[in-house]
Amino acid sequence: MKLIPTGIENFKTMIDKNAYYVDKTNLIADILNEQVVLYTRPRRFGKTLNMSMLYYFFSIKEKENAYLFNDLYISKNKEALEHQNKYPTIFISLKEMKNLTFDAQISSFSSIIYELLEKNLEILSASQLTDATKKKLNSLHDETTSIEDLKFSLNNGAQIDFQVKRVVDEKRDEKYTNQYTVNRLFPDENPVDALKRELLTLSVEDYMRTVKDTRFLKRSEMREFGKVYNGTEDVYIKIRVELLGLYGNTTTFVMSFHFAEKAFTPEMFPYKKK
Numbered sequence: 001m002k003l004i005p006t007g008i009e010n011f012k013t014m015i016d017k018n019a020y021y022v023d024k025t026n027l028i029a030d031i032l033n034e035q036v037v038l039y040t041r042p043r044r045f046g047k048t049l050n051m052s053m054l055y056y057f058f059s060i061k062e063k064e065n066a067y068l069f070n071d072l073y074i075s076k077n078k079e080a081l082e083h084q085n086k087y088p089t090i091f092i093s094l095k096e097m098k099n100l101t102f103d104a105q106i107s108s109f110s111s112i113i114y115e116l117l118e119k120n121l122e123i124l125s126a127s128q129l130t131d132a133t134k135k136k137l138n139s140l141h142d143e144t145t146s147i148e149d150l151k152f153s154l155n156n157g158a159q160i161d162f163q164v165k166r167v168v169d170e171k172r173d174e175k176y177t178n179q180y181t182v183n184r185l186f187p188d189e190n191p192v193d194a195l196k197r198e199l200l201t202l203s204v205e206d207y208m209r210t211v212k213d214t215r216f217l218k219r220s221e222m223r224e225f226g227k228v229y230n231g232t233e234d235v236y237i238k239i240r241v242e243l244l245g246l247y248g249n250t251t252t253f254v255m256s257f258h259f260a261e262k263a264f265t266p267e268m269f270p271y272k273k274k
Helices: 011-016 026-032 047-058 060-069 102-119 121-125 131-154 167-171 178-185 191-199
Strands: 159-162 207-211 222-229 233-244 249-259
Touching: 011 047, 011 060, 026 047, 047 060, 102 121, 102 131, 121 131, 131 191, 131 207, 131 233, 131 249, 159 191, 178 191, 178 233, 178 249, 191 249
Parallel strands: 159 249
Antiparallel strands: 207 222, 222 233, 233 249
16 A cells, blocks of 8 residues: 655655555756756755656665666666766755754754765765865864754753853953953843853854863863854854763863954854955
8 A cells, every 4th residue: 555645855765665656857958958957846846856856866875775776767868877876966955944043043954964065974084175174074074063062962961051250350441351241242042041041052164263271171172153143242162062070971161152352254253255
């Protein structure tokens, strides 16, 4: 008995589950005759499913799934079959990017690019890339991984240890202290709740640098970020994520979350789009 598909957008899932499928694989032949293709259709017209179908046909990584096209229209097209699973293929869908703020959208997009890089790590050793490009991509991958780890931890019960009052603040202008900044930006909120929300919006574009803790060399590295609030107010953020205790409890230490003493410059952000 065939399955009536509801909401299935993955071509392999559709075929493997023996669901009813309207054969649109002739689209492959159409695309092979074009250089650029743009299809505009309303929602729920099957655009994502078609993109998934194209990915499984063209991707060099999906040779073991060539059987998906058996008995479909394209299997009768010998010229088209010469292109099956022959090309590096990237499939990106932005349909889940439904955030309400620009920063949240950037964070979601960063996650998509991170997942794409994770699936194509061979890029990092490609002979076509210069050593400088490889170094930058490796660094980008490492920093994106650390941000994804941070978000995973926060979404799975990690505690936040926020240093509201620090010894260093005693000799600093009040405006550049953690307590003043949090009270100013989030006056009616619990500081920990506000910080969790803000940390979840961090993206690799906000990353500035990684620093060692010279006082505690065995502890994990600290990462510095910078974000702009209210259009003009630069905020410096320094955090460390660590596993503590016998049961591996994760704690995010927020050492700094305060207005920057010096204005940010583009050179401070190695991965921000120019």
